[in-house]
Amino acid sequence: MNTPPELTAGLNPAQRDAVLHTEGPLLILAGAGAGKTKVITHRIGALIASGVAPAEILAVTFTNKAAKEMRERVSAMLHSGTTTRPYAGERPFVSTFHSLGVHILKENSRALDIPRNFTIFDRSDSSRAIKEALQSAGFDPKEFEPRRILSAISREKGKGLTRSAFAEVAGRDFFKRLVLAVWEHYDQILAKEKALDFDDLLLRTLSLLRDNSAIRDYYQGMWRYIHVDEYQDTNGVQYELMQILAGKHKNICVVGDIDQNIYSWRGADLEHMLHFEEDYPKARVILLEENYRSTKTILAAANDIIRKNVRRKEKNLFTKNPEGEKISLYSSYDEIDEARFITQTSAELIKKGVSPNEIAVLYRANFQSRVIEEAMLAENLPYQVLGVRFFERKEVKDMLSYLRLALGSENVSDIKRVYNFPPRGIGKVTMLKILEGKTEALPAAMRSKIAGVKSVLERINVAAGKLPPSEVVKTVVTESGIEAHLRKGTEEDLERLENIRELVTLASRYDHLPVAEGLEAFLADAALQSEQDELDEKKSAIRLMTVHAAKGLEFEYVFIAGLEEGLFPHEGLGDETRDNEEERRLFYVALTRARRKLFISYASMRTLFGARQVNVPSEFITDLPEDLIEIEEPHMPRRVIYLD
Numbered sequence: 001m002n003t004p005p006e007l008t009a010g011l012n013p014a015q016r017d018a019v020l021h022t023e024g025p026l027l028i029l030a031g032a033g034a035g036k037t038k039v040i041t042h043r044i045g046a047l048i049a050s051g052v053a054p055a056e057i058l059a060v061t062f063t064n065k066a067a068k069e070m071r072e073r074v075s076a077m078l079h080s081g082t083t084t085r086p087y088a089g090e091r092p093f094v095s096t097f098h099s100l101g102v103h104i105l106k107e108n109s110r111a112l113d114i115p116r117n118f119t120i121f122d123r124s125d126s127s128r129a130i131k132e133a134l135q136s137a138g139f140d141p142k143e144f145e146p147r148r149i150l151s152a153i154s155r156e157k158g159k160g161l162t163r164s165a166f167a168e169v170a171g172r173d174f175f176k177r178l179v180l181a182v183w184e185h186y187d188q189i190l191a192k193e194k195a196l197d198f199d200d201l202l203l204r205t206l207s208l209l210r211d212n213s214a215i216r217d218y219y220q221g222m223w224r225y226i227h228v229d230e231y232q233d234t235n236g237v238q239y240e241l242m243q244i245l246a247g248k249h250k251n252i253c254v255v256g257d258i259d260q261n262i263y264s265w266r267g268a269d270l271e272h273m274l275h276f277e278e279d280y281p282k283a284r285v286i287l288l289e290e291n292y293r294s295t296k297t298i299l300a301a302a303n304d305i306i307r308k309n310v311r312r313k314e315k316n317l318f319t320k321n322p323e324g325e326k327i328s329l330y331s332s333y334d335e336i337d338e339a340r341f342i343t344q345t346s347a348e349l350i351k352k353g354v355s356p357n358e359i360a361v362l363y364r365a366n367f368q369s370r371v372i373e374e375a376m377l378a379e380n381l382p383y384q385v386l387g388v389r390f391f392e393r394k395e396v397k398d399m400l401s402y403l404r405l406a407l408g409s410e411n412v413s414d415i416k417r418v419y420n421f422p423p424r425g426i427g428k429v430t431m432l433k434i435l436e437g438k439t440e441a442l443p444a445a446m447r448s449k450i451a452g453v454k455s456v457l458e459r460i461n462v463a464a465g466k467l468p469p470s471e472v473v474k475t476v477v478t479e480s481g482i483e484a485h486l487r488k489g490t491e492e493d494l495e496r497l498e499n500i501r502e503l504v505t506l507a508s509r510y511d512h513l514p515v516a517e518g519l520e521a522f523l524a525d526a527a528l529q530s531e532q533d534e535l536d537e538k539k540s541a542i543r544l545m546t547v548h549a550a551k552g553l554e555f556e557y558v559f560i561a562g563l564e565e566g567l568f569p570h571e572g573l574g575d576e577t578r579d580n581e582e583e584r585r586l587f588y589v590a591l592t593r594a595r596r597k598l599f600i601s602y603a604s605m606r607t608l609f610g611a612r613q614v615n616v617p618s619e620f621i622t623d624l625p626e627d628l629i630e631i632e633e634p635h636m637p638r639r640v641i642y643l644d
Contacts, residue, residue, distance in 0.1 A: 007045045011038075018253075018286045019043045022050060022225070025246075025280035026253040027273070031317045032302070032592035033293030033554070036255050037066070040227055041073040043253065044092055047225055054078070056222065057092035058245070060100055061229035066552070067096050070229070093223070097238050101201035108208060108215055119195035126150055126197050131423075133185035137178075142423060144178065151490045152179045153186065157199035158267035159236040160206060163187060202237045209244045220248035231256035231276075235267030243279065250280060258312045262548060262586045264579060265491060270311065291317045293554055293595050295324020301598070301628050302591045305620065309581045317592075327624065330601040330632040331617075335368075335562075338603045339375035341632070342559050345599060346542055347379055349557055356382050358556035360543040362590050364568035366393075366495060367502035368561060369544050376542065386545035391526055395482070395496040399503055400526055402476045403519070406460035418457070422485035424449050456480055466515060469522045470508035470610040477504070501609035508610045547590045558594035560587075563602040563618035587620045599632070 008016050015035060018028050019042045030036035044057055059074075061067050071094040078091065095103070102120075109116040121129065130146040130153075152175075156166050163183050170176035190196065196204060209216045226246050228234070231254035234242070246252035254276060261270040277283050291299055299317045306312070332338035346359050361372055370390040376383040390396060401417035419426050419434060426434075430446055433439055439450050456479050463475040477483045477500055486493040486500075506526075510518040543555070562568050569583035591598065602617050 003046050004049055007042050007049065011042070012290050014286055014288050014290070015039050015042075018288070019046050021284055021286070022047050022052075023251060025250055025276075025283035027276045027283050027285045028253065028255040028288060029273075029285065029313055029315055030255050030257055030288040031291060031315055032257065032260065032589070033291040034288035034317070035292055036229070036288060037070060037073070039288065040229060040253075040255060041070060041077065044074055044227070045077045048078070048092075052225060054090045054092045056224045057227070058100075058223040058225070059092060059094045059227040059229070060097055060242070061094075062096060062233055063552070064096060066229060067094055067099070070094050097241075098198065098201045101205040104205045104208065104219070105196070105201065108212075111212060111215065112204065112208060114196070115194050119193060120201070121190070121195050121197040123150075123198070125195070129186055129189045129193075130182065133182045133189060136185040136188075137181040139178065139182070142425065145485070145489045145493075147490050147493065148488065149179055149182050153183050154199050155267060157203045157237065160203065160240050162203065162207060199237075202241065206237050206241050206244070209241070216244060217248075219245055224249045224251055226252045228252070228254045229256070232258050232261040232270050232273050233263055233268040234272050235269060239269070239272045250282070252280070259306045259309070259315075259585055260551065260589050262551065262582060262589055264582055274311070274313070287315050289315050289317055291319040291321075291592075293321075294319060294592060295321050295596060297324040297326060297628055298591060298594055298598055301327060301624050302588055304625055305584060305591065305623055306588045308623065309584055311581055325597050326630040327598045327600060327628050328632045329621065329629050330599065332601055332603045334605045335371045335603045335607065336375075337634070338561060338601050339371045341601060341634070342372060342561060342599070343375040343379045343381060345559075345632075346376075346557075347381060350381070354557065356540045356542045359559075360545065360550065360553070360555040360557070360593060361559045361561060362545060362547050362550050362593065363561045364547060364570050364586070365498055365562075366390075366546060367499045368567075370502050370506060372544060372561065376544075382541040383544055384541040386543060386549045390499070390502070393496075393499055395486075395500055396503055398482065399473065399476055399500055400523065402457070402460060402480055403464075403472070403523060406457045406476075407464060407519075407523075418480075419450075419453055422481045424453070426450075464516075464519055468508075468511035468515065469518045470504050470511050472519055473504045473507045474610065504610040505607040508607060547586050550593050551589055554593055554595055556594070556596045557599070558590070558597075559599045559601065560590045561601050562606075563600055563621055564606065564615040565618055566615070567606075568618055569620070584620070 003020060008019060011019060015038070018026065018039050022043070028036065028039065030039070040059060044059065047057060048054055059070060061070065074092055074094060093100075093103075105112065105114070105118070106116050109118070127146055127150060130150045131141045134141045134144060134146060134149065156179075161169075163180070166176075166183070167180055170180050190200070209219065223245055226242065228242055233256070242252065242254075254273070256273055258270050258273050261268055261273075264270075277285065294302075296319055299319055303316055330338070330341050332341060342361055346356075346361075349359060350356055363369065363372075367390070369385055373383065373385065373390060398417050398421050401414040405414045405418050415435060416431065419431065426446070426449065430442060433442055434450065439447055442450070459479050460472065460475055463472050467475070482500065483497065486497040489496075507522050510522040512518075513521060543553075547560075560568075565571075568587065569580065600621065602615065602621065604615055606613055606615055
């Protein structure tokens with residue numbers, strides 16, 4: 001194949017092999033920072049240069065950001081003439097999985113008997129419909145959490161199961177029979193509103209290709225060359241969809257890293273990569289092990305950490321980058337000391353000329369951001385939380401609304417939040433009556449519900465008059481029914497409960513003040529922080545995020561906070577069990593986000609749900625080679641005396 005030199009210039013031998021291997025199945029095991037996007041786009045260019053029509057090429061990834069970047073790079077190649085073929089407006093199909101589903105469904109809407117311009121339900125639409133479906137099926141949404149039912153349906157759809165297929169495996173299990181009954185009514189609501197939910201976009205596409213040979217043949221014939229990015233993140237339906245589309249020509253190139261599989265709770269199955277050679281016996285495997293991002297020190301640490309995992313394919317990242325600085329380890333007294341270290345070290349980096357954009361603080365659980373945000377605000381450092389700011393999170397706002405309303409607030413938002421969470425079946429008409437003070441016109445059953453809420457608020461008010469702030473917040477957690485409600489919910493609900501426990505911890509810092517003054521100061525500080533303007537995404541700011549949110553990103557300087565047993569690795573909540581290998585992969589992802597320097601830290605004591613807890617350092621710290629570590633000294637004398 002006469003490949004233009006521009007398509008292979010600057011590639012290392014493994015990258016070059018991957019770009020030039022254009023026929024047959026190909027598995028590219030691409031380590032972190034190994035230039036996988038460059039390889040995919042150059043491989044597409046090589047295909048076009050060899051005579052393949054752009055329209056015969058399909059490339060699929062997971063995020064709009066990744067798809068946009070890939071699309072732009074391919075378009076630039078076509079326009080620049082790198083492929084040596086004149087650009088005539090024809091392009092490869094580059095999209096996310098869900099966009100691919102929408103495309104196929106719209107093209108075949110008649111065959112599916114759905115309108116071409118069907119509605120797509122977002123998560124809130126689906127939650128509302130599931131609640132309605134529960135009622136239609138004869139169940140009480142207050143007894144059976146709608147989000148839990150929705151998660152169960154979503155999980156089955158992600159496996160590639162339709163409702164009829166699920167009916168065959170549900171058996172006599174009560175919860176599965178409940179899900180099946182609700183699913184039927186949910187489907188009726190979707191049909192009535194001419195809608196598909198997010199999972200349907202893939203499941204209905206898969207069903208169409210499975211069942212309709214003519215349509216299947218059409219797409220198999222059109223897309224002769226298929227590329228799948230982040231293959232380790234595919235769930236059951238995505239995996240089967242790609243198998244079908246590649247079924248005729250077998251020209252499928254999958255790229256991914258088993259060591260970065262961190263989404264099993266969303267259905268991602270690393271077995272898809274592990275068994276690729278069984279699915280495609282003639283497959284070639286190419287390892288991209290040269291890292292262009294990090295220092296030798298960082299990569300040595302990452303290699304040592306991930307080597308302990310068993311379920312993986314062996315690879316060793318290496319780099320021509322400098323040795324780099326050692327990994328700094330800070331043993332903090334508590335989470336406040338840890339946050340101060342992170343903040344002051346960041347301030348020193350910024351003074352030396354480092355852009356705040358090149359600094360990231362990573363943590364395992366969302367609640368950890370609160371104390372770090374406070375420290376950043378105290379030091380007047382610009383920061384941005386990827387995700388929702390702690391005091392902007394719904395569950396935190398709900399808790400504060402209970403407190404304010406119990407103390408006499410007449411804020412409409414507080415009233416709506418309190419009367420609607422946990423869900424009590426109070427509709428818009430009833431809410432209007434409540435806001436107008438005309439509850440006497442409501443039915444007796446509804447008046448009883450309203451009286452129940454008022455009774456809860458009265459008990460909170462009594463507690464506020466005699467208990468310290470942390471105990472008042474605990475009273476809200478239990479008396480409101482929020483704790484019981486969230487405990488019955490999804491993994492997301494359990495994380496919300498963790499955030500509420502962190503609110504108790506924050507309130508405990510006001511316990512030394514006189515009772516009324518302490519709660520007043522707590523609410524005032526919370527209000528000031530929750531009203532902070534949202535940071536502009538383009539603004540130069542330190543990034544705060546979970547490790548999950550950091551995947552795919554990179555920064556010059558990275559802090560990894562909270563390396564304690566039970567937190568990172570995470571011990572889970574409720575019935576959730578810890579996957580030790582996935583937790584190790586998550587730490588590997590955290591390490592490999594850094595280009596120049598890593599800071600890791602743990603707190604010897606951490607306040608959780610208002611109680612002080614003594615911590616053991618994470619096993620991940622002891623797994624790191626001692627010669628890669630340097631101990632950081634405190635910036636100032638630690639505060640070791642606390643007021644109870």
